[in-house]
Amino acid sequence: MKRTAPKSYTAIYDAIFSRIVQGQFRPIHRIGITSLAQALGVSTTPVREALRQLAGRDLVVERHREGFYLAPLNARAIVSLYDAHEYWMDRALQHALCGVVRAGRHRSLWRSFDSRAAATSDVAIMSIRRYLDDRLAVVRRHESAMLSNMGERAMAFAEALARDDPSVARDLSHSFHEDCRQMAGQLASAFEGQGHGP
Missing domain, CATH: 1.20.120 (Four Helix Bundle (Hemerythrin (Met), subunit A))
Known part of the structure; x- marks a missing residue:
């Protein structure tokens, strides 16, 4: 089944946020930008930008030279x-x-x-x-x-x-x-x- 790519940046952001809320990521595992982009049917650029915006809202953290991770929550x-x-x-x-x-x-x-x-x-x-x-x-x-x-x-x-x-x-x-x-x-x-x- 072919997935329809989100048409807007907002749709991409919402799709990633939804995956976070549904528990598809763990804090100790890096969020794979390439695999996430493929799953959404978009390039890595809007995925990376959405993750940066989510980092600004403290939902993910960006580690220099490592990538993005779900923000820890104790x-x-x-x-x-x-x-x-x-x-x-x-x-x-x-x-x-x-x-x-x-x-x-x-x-x-x-x-x-x-x-x-x-x-x-x-x-x-x-x-x-x-x-x-x-x-x-x-x-x-x-x-x-x-x-x-x-x-x-x-x-x-x-x-x-x-x-x-x-x-x-x-x-x-x-x-x-x-x-x-x-x-x-x-x-x-x-x-x-x-x-x-x-």
Whole structure:
């Protein structure tokens, strides 16, 4: 089956980011630019540029004369990232907003976090929260596997936002972030042991 090459730089970046989030690379293995370019059906130049941009977002690291590697993420770093994310979500929840999220079926707590941050129109909140979300995206699938009630949390958080009840939303956010901090060691172990691809 022949793959269609991504048409834009954004599509190439997104494809590589998606592979990172899906756990196709391990921190100890070099990301093969040539094999990744072949898998995407593009030249190595846009792949290298996308990897440099991902390095700027701390998702990969570029080692001089060695290449690109998935950025390491230990338990202490994971705790710090969840601490920072919780802080910025608290800031987003302090903004008085009405009717930002409609009640209903919300499958992703992270999408609700993103919606709330975007609704503030505060550039600092949106930018920093997006950075933290991207950095934590590499453990998201492990997080979902370890927290069996993610759907219920997402629904409760979205309903609190729809009722314009930031106090309840904040309590739910704090509970989620605390649970994630408690399992930071497990998340780090799962991240370190994930499979690798091209």
